[in-house]
Amino acid sequence: MAGGPLYPISRMTVAPLLRAVWRPHVEGRDNVPREGGVLIASNHLSFVDSVVIPMVAPRKVVFLAKADYFTGTGPKGVATRTWFNAMGMIPVERDDSRAAVDSLDQALGVLRDGEAFGIYPEGTRSRDGRLYRGRVGVAHLAMKADVPVVPVGIIGTPAVMPIGSNRPRVAKVTVRFGEPLIFGEEFAAMPAGKARRLATDQIMDAIAALSGQERASSYNERPPG
Template identity: 45%
Template sequence: MFYWFLKFIALGPILRVIFRPTAQDLDNVPETGPAILASNHLSYADWLFMPLTLSRRVSFVAKAEYFNSPGLKGWFQKHFFRGSGQIPIDRSGANAAEGALLSAKQVLARGELFGIYPEGTRSHDGRLYRGKTGVARLALETGVPVIPVAVIGTDVVAPPGKKFGRIIRPAVRYGKPLDFSRYEGMENDRYILRSVTDEIMYEIMRLSGQEYVDLYAARAKEESKRLEKDAKAAEGETKKAS
């Protein structure tokens, strides 16, 4: 009930009035039955705007830290994230991927929508990065369709490293459902998993218009930070020399 309270009374109307998000091809999302919504990931605001455009509930996995913080703030945070459709997952352990997969299967088994970000983390520069194969494994093991989704403009509303940017109209584009039943029983073939994932990422790229980089987002972030650190160090050496 808290999910619908947030969406239609407490939070949703405010977001609709201020940002006026738009949605394209909503008819690609089934009115009933399970489906995987595979989206690009530009901002922490993505999980707010994408479900806002749908009449159905969407569940995601979220960091366990959001659910076990101490104090009054932690209590409110836990109930907010749980009530808004987030499922806690410990991403620090070796079995994090399996835990996320199990949670996703439970959501889909109930005939609901499960949202996933194949990149694994937010893009730091607006480009689309290589997808992790968890989305392919989930699709093949459950047999449910994958709907590619492109969220556009959320990195302007809430840029990386900032809580708020500026007000624009975010857009959400829904692609046609992808059926991977031809790969039934091949969920342990890593080449098939990569092929399926790349097909999903291609559709997301086509919908979003983003430049694609065949590199994992987390690795790209690390490389960007290293280059920035080296540049600052070089600048410091230049100042000393002068």
Template identity: 50%
Template sequence: MLYWLLKNFVLGPLILTLFRPWVIGRENVPASGPVIFASNHVSFIDSVVLPAVLDRRMSFLAKSDYFTGRGLKGWATKTFFNAIGQLPIDRSGGKASEASLRTGLQVLARGEQLGIYPEGTRSPDGKLYRGRTGIARMVLEGRVVVVPVAMVGTREVQQIGQKFPKAKRVGVVFGKPLDFSRFEGLETDRFILRSVTDEIMHELRGLSRQEYEDVYATSVKERASTARESVMRERRTAGGR
């Protein structure tokens, strides 16, 4: 009920007014049944703009950090993310990844729409990076179609580290549904999982027209973080001389 109220009377109208999203390929969105939307991820607002242009309820798998904050701010953040259909997942890998998979499959089993960012994190620089194979497992185990989605212009509205978004127009491009039923029963084959994931990323690249790099975005972020720490150490050392 809270999701419906927010989407139709509060957050939805606000998002549509602020960002005036244009949409291409709306005919590619299934009118009913479970579906996975595989989207590029260049801005925080991707997670609120995409559901706003869809008619049916949509859930996103969001990092658990958004749900564990303390105090009034933590409560407000958790309430907001719950209200807009975000589901907490642990990204630490292993058993946590398996639990995330099950959470997504439960959404699909209810015949609902699920949003996934195959890259696993926001792009640090606007490029498109290698997809994680978790999406392929969910597609094959859930036996659902995938609709690739390109978010356009959202990075210019709100970049990483920017507190408040600009009121600027953005776009959403839906590609044709991808059917991977030919791989049914092969969800444990890592070569199949990689092939399915790469096909999804290929479609995303064509829709978004982003520059593609065949490395994980998390690796790029880790290298950048290490470089920043190295610079800070050098400055502290130089300052102590």
């Protein structure tokens, strides 16, 4: 089971404190199944998205997180490492293709253990605010684990932690959980590649409807360096 021994403590103490400070507006919490494996698929605008979603979700949500977040120094590095470890985040080397494949296997294990796994289908955060084309890993996981996908639209997190900023700010944040999407027999009858692409596009359409973002037709590539 993902999540360390600090999770119950952080859930009861840190999460309420952060909610009291930021007071996020949350819609559709009841759309998240309380039991069983489920994918939480969200747009990605800021580093703090992986803090906000576990903070407001009705159950534990495990994310992949780049390994750098687990090795930082100074007060911010310690705080980040403590939070990500407490929430059971799974470290992944961002530029290591073998590690990326292994991390998806770990994600599959989380889902098969009946837990909630969070994923950003865009792959990396949007630097211009647009919603980019989804990568098919989200559909691969949903179909392989046979779990529903709850689309999520986050609004306002760039104002909490602007790109290049080292300090979070108090800003209005909205989190919208959409109705679960299930990809069953109709998709099982399709060629695998077509099924994953179609399912991923449906997930991105649902996220766009929740977030209200302008769409981009291309994939979101990480900036060099």
